[in-house]
Amino acid sequence: IRYLIFDALTMLLLHVFSTGEPEFRYVAGAHGNEVLGRELILLLMQFMCQEYLAGNPRIVHLxxxxxxxLLPSVNPDGYDKAYKAGSELGGWSLGRWTQDGIDINNNFPDLNSLLWESEDQKKSKRKVPVPNHHIPIPDW
Structure with missing residues (x-):
């Protein structure tokens, strides 16, 4: 992997090698009563398995x-509660929270702010000033 870093005076070409495989994560179902994301991840799993077995070179490589x-449901107890009640009896909020009363969608830890604020306030101890984020999150 190559990154081009430059400012008005200098240009630096970095060759970066990382060990291990690339990694990605898809999650859905933070609200148990919202099933579309869950179903799409299940379909993605099925598609990837079928294409892998069929020998699709792109999927095999991936x-x-x-x-x-791939995590189809972050809130399986909420999904179970909404599923058992059925769509006619569920209402908009049934299954939204976990058994412990937590709305997972609004209770994720904010791990990004610590890194971004550290960089923005020039507290980063890196010798090469490489940003740890590339797409700014809007303040709104």
């Missing part, structure tokens, strides 16, 4: 060279 994390 599966063999990438760590893939």
């Amino acid at each position: 599966i063999e060279d990438t760590r893939i994390h």
Whole structure:
């Protein structure tokens, strides 16, 4: 992998080599009563398995060279509660929270702010000033 870093005076070409496989994660179902994301991830799993077994070179390469994390339901107890009640009796909020009363969608830890604020306030101890984020998150 090559990155081009430059400012008005200098240009630096970095060759970066990382160990291990590339990795990605798809999660859905933070609200148990919202099933579309869950179903799409299940269909993605089925598609990837079928195409792998059929020998699709792109899918074979993806599966063999990438760590893939697919989690169809972050809130399985909420899904179970909404599923048992059925769509006619569920209402908009049934299954939205976990058994412990937590709305997972609004209770994710904010791990990004710590890194971004550290970089923005020039507290980063890196010798080469490489940003740890490339797409700014809007303040709104």
